[in-house]
Amino acid sequence: MNKKVLKDILSEVRSKKIGVNEALKRLKHFPYQDIGIARIDTHRHLRVGFPEVIFCGGKTDDQIMKIVASMVKSKSPILATRISDTSARKLTKKYARARHNRLARTVLIEASGKAKRGENVGRVAVITAGTADIPVAEEAAVTCEAMGCNVEKLFDVGVAGIHRLTSQSESLHDFDVLIVVAGMEGALASVVGGMVGMPVIAVPTSIGYGASFGGIAALLSMLNSCSSGITVVNIDSGFAAGCAAVRIVGLLGDKK
Amino acid sequence: MNKKVLKDILSEVRSKKIGVNEALKRLKHFPYQDIGIARIDTHRHLRVGFPEVIFCGGKTDDQIMKIVASMVKSKSPILATRISDTSARKLTKKYARARHNRLARTVLIEASGKAKRGENVGRVAVITAGTADIPVAEEAAVTCEAMGCNVEKLFDVGVAGIHRLTSQSESLHDFDVLIVVAGMEGALASVVGGMVGMPVIAVPTSIGYGASFGGIAALLSMLNSCSSGITVVNIDSGFAAGCAAVRIVGLLGDKK
Amino acid sequence: MNKKVLKDILSEVRSKKIGVNEALKRLKHFPYQDIGIARIDTHRHLRVGFPEVIFCGGKTDDQIMKIVASMVKSKSPILATRISDTSARKLTKKYARARHNRLARTVLIEASGKAKRGENVGRVAVITAGTADIPVAEEAAVTCEAMGCNVEKLFDVGVAGIHRLTSQSESLHDFDVLIVVAGMEGALASVVGGMVGMPVIAVPTSIGYGASFGGIAALLSMLNSCSSGITVVNIDSGFAAGCAAVRIVGLLGDKK
Amino acid sequence: MNKKVLKDILSEVRSKKIGVNEALKRLKHFPYQDIGIARIDTHRHLRVGFPEVIFCGGKTDDQIMKIVASMVKSKSPILATRISDTSARKLTKKYARARHNRLARTVLIEASGKAKRGENVGRVAVITAGTADIPVAEEAAVTCEAMGCNVEKLFDVGVAGIHRLTSQSESLHDFDVLIVVAGMEGALASVVGGMVGMPVIAVPTSIGYGASFGGIAALLSMLNSCSSGITVVNIDSGFAAGCAAVRIVGLLGDKK
Amino acid sequence: MNKKVLKDILSEVRSKKIGVNEALKRLKHFPYQDIGIARIDTHRHLRVGFPEVIFCGGKTDDQIMKIVASMVKSKSPILATRISDTSARKLTKKYARARHNRLARTVLIEASGKAKRGENVGRVAVITAGTADIPVAEEAAVTCEAMGCNVEKLFDVGVAGIHRLTSQSESLHDFDVLIVVAGMEGALASVVGGMVGMPVIAVPTSIGYGASFGGIAALLSMLNSCSSGITVVNIDSGFAAGCAAVRIVGLLGDKK
Amino acid sequence: MNKKVLKDILSEVRSKKIGVNEALKRLKHFPYQDIGIARIDTHRHLRVGFPEVIFCGGKTDDQIMKIVASMVKSKSPILATRISDTSARKLTKKYARARHNRLARTVLIEASGKAKRGENVGRVAVITAGTADIPVAEEAAVTCEAMGCNVEKLFDVGVAGIHRLTSQSESLHDFDVLIVVAGMEGALASVVGGMVGMPVIAVPTSIGYGASFGGIAALLSMLNSCSSGITVVNIDSGFAAGCAAVRIVGLLGDKK
């Protein structure tokens, strides 16, 4: 993309359609849109495969509405995360295509035209250790689905009753990517990682008490996993895990 | 595999070739080999795609030699990490196929017969921020190569001179997976993650001083990356990053 | 249990009552019950001696009611911890056998039939350093009592007035297990551990201020106790201490 | 100033206008004003170039009004930071010159007479990585403007879309000082620091979630920046960054 | 014991065999022996069931020899932990009964007469996740054996190959106490704790690298275990785990 | 005290006024009073010089009233710290002698008869760095005054305007003990400690923001003070500092 733009500009200079100064000016005109409070990165969808996502934490309703309004013309899907119920209601009221997932605290506004890439290109399983980990898992699932993945959910299979998981071990092999969401001691990621050979993305959650320290226990546990090749994202960041899965699955899609 | 073994046993019971007690006993006979000081997981290569790796840290030369000896009959490649020069010499002396990478502190003993899967199935770029991050990067590269990936190295492109990286941005799109190795503030992972859409595995290194706290600064930086979907492995763990890349690339291979 | 089930299945295969595929299917049918939001581990009572406990933190009233409803048919006692007053009222209203301990934030629903094991098999003393540690101590006491232990409470005997404890030292020898609950600097555990030879389970609490850091001071103090053989559970986790005591006392019961 | 006062006192002693004891007493009479709850450092404006600033966090409305009342006679500007809306309303109601910046949580009361130094002596750019960093940036901007700097704001140019920043790189060279405000992984400071040679003051913010730990991730990232010569101030402290910029720009002013 | 001594003294006072002052003096004569650099607690064996153990870390050879010399007359066994090879040689040279376990870094000097309690009163399994955890496990085993327990060792059964453990799950039920020794992410303790109902003592080890932070990752993981009732001792403290097991097993012995 | 009681008992035994068993029983009768939820240490005033203080944090109004009621008969003063306004009102309503200091969050109930020791035995200066540190300083002052010290307050003399302090340096020499209360970077303690030779007790406060981490910055600063012989108490613990001053001043009183 950048390359083509650059080539066009150079060609126009060469053919003297535009002057050197005009070319200089245009070369500085990068693909983003400045709306004052934010700079919308409109080409990110093309560049890295997913749209500018609105992290709503710490943003006012007005800011959110304004940012969405500026984005909605583009053909990319729009995903708002960590959104309050109030903000979500405003969006669903204004945009017919907006779907609110209260548990995941997300609003997804699908692109009007169908996105070309990502037509169910990959199967992602989202697994949780406990019931309390579900909101984070839902955020991951919504993120994956927004990009066209097939998502299956396998909740509450923590290691305190390991047979709940081992009984499922055969079916785990049907997926392209596994997202493992766990708080407390986060041991589930290690156990799953030892069972399968496909990519495992571990999401530590802040679920726990006492010395779980808001997810640090699970985070350290996952980083130090004795099951080789598990990767980790930020505490409670279902969104990050979802994006990481999309990066992998997108790769898969490109090869097809 | 497990399923087939189970089916066979059940069939033999049905056909009364073996008794119930014999079946019970066999069902307990899982695929590992007990050599006293260690239990070699001989089937891991089939199960998760890479062999039992010998983490040599804190093991004596004798223990290492003994473990390798028990593994070498299997058809999987053997990878020894964090190996001392002394131990490495013993291995290379005894096993003709053993290759020592001093920088990466690894010894790789290729399987005698060629591994079926993993014939250059994926292209992995290993990128470092600085010269001092190279040993960790080499460990990642060796791990990937041991599994049959094509690895390219792009060293010393840290963000203090960001143009060194942006000048390469086109070529980054040729890879399936990027491994970004960085110490100090680890910003390189965020910058790379914002440029490309394929999987990015970030490896924080303990390179730095003062408040880098042995890699914590880079670790936190990478976990909190504003570039969505970057995943992180343990500090200095080139091996973990390599395995994570192999999981992805293996996935790719399966689809081909 | 597992062994018997397995034997039965194998026998049925042998006698051709069931086919191999049916056996395979049954072997995967592990003892848990999937109710969508949670997988109830109905056999845990038999396996490890206490029922699936419902940690209510972060669960909605609906989720709690649903989980209890699915459990109540089993013969195990049900223990809900960290329960809010509102949720507790709903449970006590619906289940006549439900007893609410507000201080301990627990609801206990005894099994309808009497549990066989655990008829006052052991004597557990729950000791606190201060008045503010009592809620954690009560959670430990409820947990022990739910499993049939005899519990005695000895509150507010902290080391600032060590004679309050030394005057009791004779009577401490009458117990099978001591649970020591202390916040601030947690020194009580060391002092008690130096006085007696039976198992001492230390529970650090988040009581304190300033540099107590939510219980870290007490936790570290207890882990580093110069009184040998003290074991430690998570901060504020009266429940964990209770379970640990039950594990010991249950052992005792088995030997009787 | 101190020197002159001292000289005058000594001269009066010499000329016997005052006695030794009187001189001793006066020498102890340092330039501050005791109003009971606070000691107003009335000469700080002369000494270090900016007035006593009222950090309103943890002060009552009464205390704030009392402190302002005692300051307002001096010719220095008065800056109240971290002020609540309620307190701000009281100030703007009482003092006509008081300007409230709600986003920055500041009230500025300009000196009645114009301050001599600081008439647009320097150009400061305040740059943020994201929209959520704006309040901290505004506090920095208000602080700089209160001291007579020209401030320009460049918001939401984080490294996830690095081209948004590189497109601006030429114009960055027009400033004397850059204040870079960023949360999450704080990588923006490193990238900016690698582009320019003038002073860069990095302000980590507590924006982020999970393992950002209230700004620690960004703080460590900035302290460990591989771009040489970046300096760092306290988390969320737009005020500190503003003062640091004023110190530099004041220096510049002195040379003119 | 204390009680009897007290009664005797009081009786002697009553019968006027001794005067009040003599009684006062004797009452202060507590059961320890002052050898200058240390106060040997000669009665601890009777009081809490195991002897004064010599933690050799930071003690000179001379100090160790002196302390042992003063202890050796008592009938308790003597256990020296964290002992250097040099010190150990000196002890084994001087005391025929001294046994050196180099891996565990212990020297054990059995009591000349047989200890009454502790004749194989309990069966303790010591389980490790990896080969590198063995020294800590050995320290636990030596401690248990010194007190008369039957110890079985089950090494290298970490969760990366979970079948190595599940294949053993039946035999785990034969033990009274399980000591689980694991570094890295310490997940083994949770998995074991979910399989059995007897006491599980978890020992985090400092084995690991990167973000294992010298055992903190394993420690937090174990404290936050979702398997209820696991207790934890200090990092690398096989000795503490051994003592904790002895406390439990001793309890068991008392009941027999 | 204890000694006399013991002697009396022994004499009574000798003179056969009481039997051995009665003596045994009495010897166990230690000087505290058990009121169920708490064990009041009624003799602490005699033993360590100040009464049982009621730390009200986490106690209900009922518990506080009950504890006070059981104490009020003793001749010691009663000090309730961290008390809520509601609880304080109840106490002042019921006990005429109760004085509430809202800033310090204390209620003091003087003993009805005058305490013998502590009649203005010492002069304590309580110094704060800023206005926001005053509540902690007031708690220290109330504690000292309750024990009969003369307290002087010197507030808001932080090092940002060091002349405010150096101008006072002469008068600092008039005190027996200095309590220095400071948040943020806590540098005031070092500066004061370098000026004077009498005991300096440093109290870190949680005042500050960003990387002050709730008082850790000030705590570490004070522990590492380059001014020799400064001692430190817990964060925000004006009470601890007051008690420490009373210990010193009491010592002084004893010598008079």
Next chain:
Amino acid sequence: MNKKVLKDILSEVRSKKIGVNEALKRLKHFPYQDIGIARIDTHRHLRVGFPEVIFCGGKTDDQIMKIVASMVKSKSPILATRISDTSARKLTKKYARARHNRLARTVLIEASGKAKRGENVGRVAVITAGTADIPVAEEAAVTCEAMGCNVEKLFDVGVAGIHRLTSQSESLHDFDVLIVVAGMEGALASVVGGMVGMPVIAVPTSIGYGASFGGIAALLSMLNSCSSGITVVNIDSGFAAGCAAVRIVGLLGDKK
């Protein structure tokens, strides 16, 4: 620079001296030099005012020699930091212009031709709290001098004897920038910052013991300084402080 290059290329395209593809290729040819193990940023001197500095920590002698050799042709000065004595000797032996400062652990190779900018453009004072902070201070001084600043050193003026500093306070006003180097509690930075109005760059050092935690105490102290506008660099990083001073002083130079 970049702008000029770009303009030239565009002009050549316009004048058809070069084709579009050639232009494209040149535009990608960024100003760095790839020597395999490192990418030398040859234009950094022009861009940010100081040369590529070689951080020697973790580099082999060969790597250092190779990097220097590739840099030495450029007209920028070369600064090697954290260099070992051995490496330093090799450099001084090979390059006549190389000057080794053992205390600062630096080697400086001045540019053969004189650098245009930075002819004594600014006066920087480097102040230390103690004697042990001197190596860090020397690193800062060398860095400043390499860029043409006038540096004065004022060592061992810590706050334990505050008069040593206040006696110098007049002379502090003669400098453009103050670098304050302090370990332990780092209070010196606050005291200096309260005395002067020019930029103060604080460098925490790892000097101290116990709870100084390798410089964390000083770092937090400086970040939380109550003296407004102090900026902080990484622990022990005299180099970073020097660069920060050069950024300020260079600014000053540009205005002259």
Next chain:
Amino acid sequence: MNKKVLKDILSEVRSKKIGVNEALKRLKHFPYQDIGIARIDTHRHLRVGFPEVIFCGGKTDDQIMKIVASMVKSKSPILATRISDTSARKLTKKYARARHNRLARTVLIEASGKAKRGENVGRVAVITAGTADIPVAEEAAVTCEAMGCNVEKLFDVGVAGIHRLTSQSESLHDFDVLIVVAGMEGALASVVGGMVGMPVIAVPTSIGYGASFGGIAALLSMLNSCSSGITVVNIDSGFAAGCAAVRIVGLLGDKK
């Protein structure tokens, strides 16, 4: 002192013996001596009661010798702490009065003339929990003795055998100040603090292993002590404790 000097100067001005400028100059002439690498604070002995102490950590032999040489003319005692054996030998060789305490790592050079204050003015007990804490205790003892205190040592009375301490409780009342030195969980300080009413200075030591984290466990334990009025100094800082004791005892001396 300062006051007198000032008065003299002012009187000389008044009597015109000296001019205003000369007075100004003298007023700046503060009582310290600049020897290049260090500024000796020669008047500290008078000001705060103890001499400039040489913390030898990180100083070369030459620096130490030079500093001692410049101090030895003054009448204050000289104390070198954390001194190596080599440096100590040099000092004892050169200065006849120098006494080396190898355990405490100190060299003390008594003043030639007797110090006036501090002739056995106070009785200090130094108590340790274990044998390994002795070096820190010795440093405290040497510091106290250097200033003329009577020091008694009571080693190895940790709480694991609490009777060793309680048997001593009467005799503790004979001291003016208690210094309690303890590592591991540091509980000894709380127990001692609950027994006595005089000042208790707690010194956490880095003795311990696992989660003692180099003394943090003991430090936190002591800061959070439930025994009121205990004060704490830096980890392992026997010197700081000694100085704190001297401050208290000196106070006592002043009153005599």
